[in-house]
Amino acid sequence: LNDSPSPPSLKSILSQELAFLDQYIRFLTLELEQQKEEIYLRLVSDIVLAIDDISARRSQSLQNDGSSSQRITTGEALVSDAESLLNEMDSLTPPARLQSLQLQGSTYLNAYIQWLTLELEYAQSSDAAKLDQANGMIAEINSGRNGFQSNIADEGRAQPNQNEANDMLGGISDKENLLVQAINAGFRNSAALQQANDMLGEINAREANVTSAISDLEFVYNLREP
Numbered sequence: 257l258n259d260s261p262s263p264p265s266l267k268s269i270l271s272q273e274l275a276f277l278d279q280y281i282r283f284l285t286l287e288l289e290q291q292k293e294e295i296y297l298r299l300v301s302d303i304v305l306a307i308d309d310i311s312a313r314r315s316q317s318l319q320n321d322g323s324s325s326q327r328i329t330t331g332e333a334l335v336s337d338a339e340s341l342l343n344e345m346d347s348l349t350p351p352a353r354l355q356s357l358q359l360q361g362s363t364y365l366n367a368y369i370q371w372l373t374l375e376l377e378y379a380q381s382s383d384a385a386k387l388d389q390a391n392g393m394i395a396e397i398n399s400g401r402n403g404f405q406s407n408i409a410d411e412g413r414a415q416p417n418q419n420e421a422n423d424m425l426g427g428i429s430d431k432e433n434l435l436v437q438a439i440n441a442g443f444r445n446s447a448a449l450q451q452a453n454d455m456l457g458e459i460n461a462r463e464a465n466v467t468s469a470i471s472d473l474e475f476v477y478n479l480r481e482p
Contacts, residue, residue: 289353306337364403
């Protein structure tokens with residue numbers, strides 16, 4: 257359509273088609289980003305729950321009167337599990353808007369691992385300096401966990417408003433109806449009708465491609481879930 261001059265009436269339809277396509281692409285982009293953010297926030301929320309589970313196991317170990325070797329074995333398992341969570345966190349690809357949340361999560365987990373490692377080293381060596389260092393990090397660990405959880409919740413509330421997407425979808429539907437009406441009214445039983453229908457076909461093809469991309473994205477993220 258862009259390689260040769262178009263009849264004046266066909267140019268009008270082309271203009272409508274381009275306006276429709278532009279709005280439709282913006283709508284799909286909004287929907288795709290929203291889905292990516294929802295999946296990402298669910299994954300990092302699961303990581304926080306796993307951190308809480310490690311902390312609960314640590315507390316239970318401190319309350320038990322186990323032997324030194326038992327405390328060391330437990331401490332090694334806690335550090336190992338926390339390191340696995342950091343690897344999981346670092347393997348995530350956050351949406352652009354959530355880059356800072358990704359950095360916060362990785363930074364917190366590094367501090368969390370350092371804290372657990374100091375406690376493990378104390379269990380292994382009975383070096384009081386290690387215990388003092390670990391105890392000195394408790395406030396940082398507690399505030400870091402709460403801040404991370406709070407920011408996850410805040411980012412969830414800050415996601416694109418679904419009403420905005422619904423309004424855009426209504427506008428897209430109106431534009432599509434106008435485009436179909438213009439095609440039928442202006443080019444009934446003409447060669448140009450086929451050309452205009454091809455334009456609409458291109459829109460539908462692009463819609464299918466983007467819908468497929470969204471489905472693929474959901475499939476990939478679902479594979480990450482236990």
